[in-house]
Amino acid sequence: MRRDEFAEMKAFLEVARERSFTRAAAKLGVTRSALSHTIRALEERLGIRLLARTTRDVAPTTAGERLVERITHHFEGIASEINAIKELRDRPSGHVRIVCPDDAIDLVFRPRLPAFLGENPDITVELIVDNGFTNIVERQFDAGLRLGEAVARDMIAVRVGPDVTYSVVGAPAYFARFPFPSNPQELTGHDCINLRLPTSGTLYAWEFEQDGREFSVRVEGPLTLSNIASAIDAALDGIGLAYVPKDLVRQHVENSSLRNVLEDWCPTFQGYHLYYPSRRLASPAFRALVDFYRWRQYR
Structure with missing residues (x-):
């Protein structure tokens, strides 16, 4: 295989894998126009369309899928051998x-x-x-x-x-307005900081356990976030209660910026x-x- 043919095949596999000329070009370190020219040259040389292009998507044609199946393992073999050679170095890189x-x-x-x-x-x-x-x-x-x-x-x-043990925490400013909850069910009467799960789009139900029984409570409050770090900040600001890993707020609890509640109910995860x-x-x-x-x- 000539050097230019090898480069064309590698470029084709990257576009087929990414389903995008833009992402594939970024991975290969070339411009989008240069990558498009390479694929066009490959298709012209083979005399067959390998990629179906629309304004929103790029996908292999039937011929393209066949080519992907036939040549992918060859390129993976090359990558494996290169990795094996790298292992001979004194330090991993x-x-x-x-x-x-x-x-x-x-x-x-x-x-x-x-x-x-x-x-x-x-x-x-x-x-x-x-x-x-x-x-x-x-x-x-x-x-x-x-x-x-x-x-x-x-x-x-x-x-x-x-x-990882989770805990429910709140700031002194919050507890100046609300009483301490004595059990998880009382959280329904508190302002809680919700966490939205990005995969499902739903709100995370806070998990608890006692005497081997596991259950969850769906809470409500004035603020919904997408990450735990921001939930801790919101709890420190007195906005509401947060459900977070205990180790991440240990220092805040020790210096009294936050207070743990419902400790006997909070679970530990693997x-x-x-x-x-x-x-x-x-x-x-x-x-x-x-x-x-x-x-x-x-x-």
Whole structure:
């Protein structure tokens, strides 16, 4: 295969995968017009249309789908061999992309990230905050991060953090206006800060347990947010009660900026896990990160 043919095939696979000339061009580091010219040259040389284009979408034709099926494993094999060669280096290198919820930045990554990057100067880490259930295969992430209960069974899961206990907190200014709730059912009479779930679009029902019985309470209040960090800020401002990881507000509770309530009812969830598909070859950089953050590091 000539060099230009290899480049054309690689460009075609990227467009077919991304279903977008703009995103594919960004991934390949070329302009959209240059990428369009490359695909057009490939189609003209083969004498057949490979991509169906509309003003809103790009999708492989029947011939394009066949070509994707026939050549993808060859390019994956090339990538695997390149990764294998890189393993011969003294230090792992590369770029690691992980999607995670906003609270995991402080709960999991921030405490140990300086040490990891210091020990691995040839590795760069990209953390994308998304509180929804992102498809890591479609979005080409190396891994995602979720609480253990939420990891799909077809994924490899590596625990990277301790159990996460949630708590209901409010500021002194809030409790100057409202009494302390004595049980979760009384939250229906309080101003609560809701969290909207990006995947389903619904409001998160606060979860509780007592004597082995699990239940949830749907709360109401003047403010709805999409991330936990903002909910903590709103609680500090006295807007309402927030349902957040206990470790994220520990300092605020210790300095009396916030107060815990309903502690006997608040549940503990299995800690955060990195998850990734078993069929993908993990890069040396990603394996180094997993080994560093593995649960044994916390024990």
